[in-house]
Amino acid sequence: MTELRVLATYGHPDDEGQVTGTLRSLLHAGAQVTLVCATRGEAGEISDPALATPETLGYVRELELRSAMAQIGLFDVRLLNYRDSGMDGTPENDDPRCLHQQPSAVVVGEYVRLMRDLRPHVVFTWDPQGGYGHPDHVAVHRHAVSAFDAAGDPEAYPEAGDPWRPRELYWGARTMKRMASMWFELEKRGLLPEPLPEDRRKRLENALAEPDPVASIIHDVSEHAHHKRSAAGMHRTQFGENSLFARIPEEFRIQFYGEERFFRARPGGQDAKPESGISRLLALAD
Numbered sequence: 001m002t003e004l005r006v007l008a009t010y011g012h013p014d015d016e017g018q019v020t021g022t023l024r025s026l027l028h029a030g031a032q033v034t035l036v037c038a039t040r041g042e043a044g045e046i047s048d049p050a051l052a053t054p055e056t057l058g059y060v061r062e063l064e065l066r067s068a069m070a071q072i073g074l075f076d077v078r079l080l081n082y083r084d085s086g087m088d089g090t091p092e093n094d095d096p097r098c099l100h101q102q103p104s105a106v107v108v109g110e111y112v113r114l115m116r117d118l119r120p121h122v123v124f125t126w127d128p129q130g131g132y133g134h135p136d137h138v139a140v141h142r143h144a145v146s147a148f149d150a151a152g153d154p155e156a157y158p159e160a161g162d163p164w165r166p167r168e169l170y171w172g173a174r175t176m177k178r179m180a181s182m183w184f185e186l187e188k189r190g191l192l193p194e195p196l197p198e199d200r201r202k203r204l205e206n207a208l209a210e211p212d213p214v215a216s217i218i219h220d221v222s223e224h225a226h227h228k229r230s231a232a233g234m235h236r237t238q239f240g241e242n243s244l245f246a247r248i249p250e251e252f253r254i255q256f257y258g259e260e261r262f263f264r265a266r267p268g269g270q271d272a273k274p275e276s277g278i279s280r281l282l283a284l285a286d
Helices: 020-028 057-071 104-118 135-150 175-188 200-210 222-233 250-257
Strands: 005-010 032-041 078-081 124-125 168-172 218-219 259-266
Touching: 005 020, 005 078, 005 104, 005 135, 020 032, 020 218, 020 222, 032 057, 032 104, 032 135, 057 168, 057 222, 078 104, 104 135, 124 135, 135 168, 135 250, 175 250, 218 250, 222 250
Parallel strands: 005 032, 005 124, 032 078, 124 168
Antiparallel strands: 168 259, 218 259
């Protein structure tokens, strides 16, 4: 059993799907894992009006997140008190309560306090582009990376507790490319409920055209694919009966859910060949 401590932080309930299999693997190895979600996703979709209203969506999505993480045995789930910023150009983007509008020093200070309290060896977060550029994804990336660098500095945020320097920082690699390939496979098979909107098609095409991001870890999580799918299914307001995830053919479920890739951003410098599995992470504990 490991003494490893892990912190994963993302912008909205359901963002954590890119790391669910790895978190379950770490939990099974005895790691202490905390998930921090920066917002409650109040600006998200509502797949079925019987599930939520715009006024209750944040509360419902918090319950969905906790239910999703229970599927993998993760119960230390924390939410920051910021509002979903919505996409660029939407009214939610101008809400002074939203994450996108917060001063960096305030959010970074909150993350530094969490890191000094939880003392994680490993931190997972969004990539610099936030997957597809959502303002909250990008903000979480920026603030979490800044906090990772500041948490061990005794002169930074002295009011946030005793310094603690996490050892490694990771973000997802190839997350959007895998998603794009699945959308187009479903379209080819005639399994989409409606044609792809042109703006989404363009984003997916751009994702496929990009070279594969550098991966430091390629982790086979196929043994946890069932639990990953169950966790995703808890986000019912976002993934209804007509969602992408509900339409993935059985023969593609392992392909979609069975592998997770991560880039090691701290410390910098990559090995010539990505590591297979999480043995490196498990060796990082005190």
